[in-house]
Amino acid sequence: MIESIAVVGSGYMGGGIAQVLALAGRRVSLADVSPEVAAAGRERIIAEAADHAARGLFPPDARDRVAAGVTAAASIEDAVAEAQFVEEAVPEVPEIKSGTLARIDAACPADAIIGSNTSTISIGVLADALERPDRFLGVHFSNPATFVPGVEVIAHAGTADGVVERVIALLAEAGKVGVPIKDVTGFALNRLQYALFSEAARLVEEGVATAEAVDLITRTTFGFRLPFFGPFAIADIAGLDVYEFCYRSLSETYPERFAEPEVLAAHVERGELGLKTGRGFLATSPETAPEVARYRDDAYAALSRLLADLPAPPIRY
Structure with missing residues (x-):
């Protein structure tokens, strides 16, 4: 089990990662460009933990757990010297x-695993x-690291066997x-x-909708489904033959943007149309269609209640 951790970079992302790992009971050494910056970062995440606890977002003892679990290192080398x-x-x-x-790499133990939080660099x-x-x-990690659950885990061609599995654990x-992802520019996320965003920007550029309208239709339609079903599950539920028809319609007007994906065409050609045939991308x-429908209805109703209880986001257009 990995117990000793170093986080190099005490800014918003690094600090959030340190909080998450400290709350999981790990010893975290936080480093930055100077001891003073690292110490300030530690104080900030302790204060944030207290605020999150007061708002019911963290456990009541989160402040004390983060304060006990995170130390500010004098240097990067000191932070990583004993890290796993x-x-x-x-x-x-x-x-x-x-x-x-x-x-x-030069300062940490030979068997330590090193991860990068890069979002796009190979x-x-x-x-x-x-x-x-x-x-x-x-x-x-995604922003904010404290609350977004998904983390891309990206091996390169030389990453040793077992490293990805240890990090996922x-x-x-x-x-x-x-989530294991292959090493390509931009990864998956x-x-x-x-x-x-590219298609949203085009809709605004073409005068089809305002930025406010694009955000609203996204949040209240297909974006509403995404906490529960990913794009392949949504496609399978709708029917891959339906998706193929829609792609053909779109490609007539936007051939450079909406060519039908080869993998979709291959499924349809084999008669694998999704939930209704028992085979698609999933x-x-x-026989589980009624169960899927009940889950969907319960999930969407629960999300509707949550949104009704929350104030409108403080966003201005």
Whole structure:
């Protein structure tokens, strides 16, 4: 079990990661460009833990647990000297990350796992900075790290067997969902996120809808489903033949943006249409359709109640 952890970078992301791991009972050493910055980062996350606890977002004793679990290190080298796992969370600048990773690699134990919180930089490229890249991988938390459960876990070609599994186990013990992803530019999260943003921006540019209208229709329609069903589950429930028809309609007007994916066409050609045939991207049996519908209805009704209880977001257009 991984017990001793260093987080290099005490900003918003690094501080949040340190909070999460300390609340999971780990010893966390926090480092930054100076001892003073690291100490200020520690004080900030202790105060945040107290505030979150007062609002019912963290356990009542969260402040004391974070204060006891997180120490501010005098240097990066001191922070990582005895760490079993190191998470690098410095600014998203290749030169800064590479230089920091080289220092971590030189100072940490030979068997320590090193993770980078990079959101877009190839893990294979960053691995060039390490003398021992076999224990290096991407461990990409989302903002805010304290509350978003999913974490991309990205091995590069030289990552040793078992490293991904050990990190996913650590994340699970901290209440996070580690998802293994291959090392490509943008990984999975940002390719999906920016694909959506590109089309949203085009709708505004073309005068189809305002930014406010795009946000509203996204939140209240397909975005409403996403906490419960991913895009493949949604497609299987709707029917892949329906998706194929919609792609054909869209591609007539927007051929460069909405060509039917080959994998979708292949499923339809084989008669694998989703839930109604028991095979699509998933393998949910048609007999479970009533159960799926009940879960969907219960989930959507629960989310509707939650949203009704919350105030409107303080966003202005």
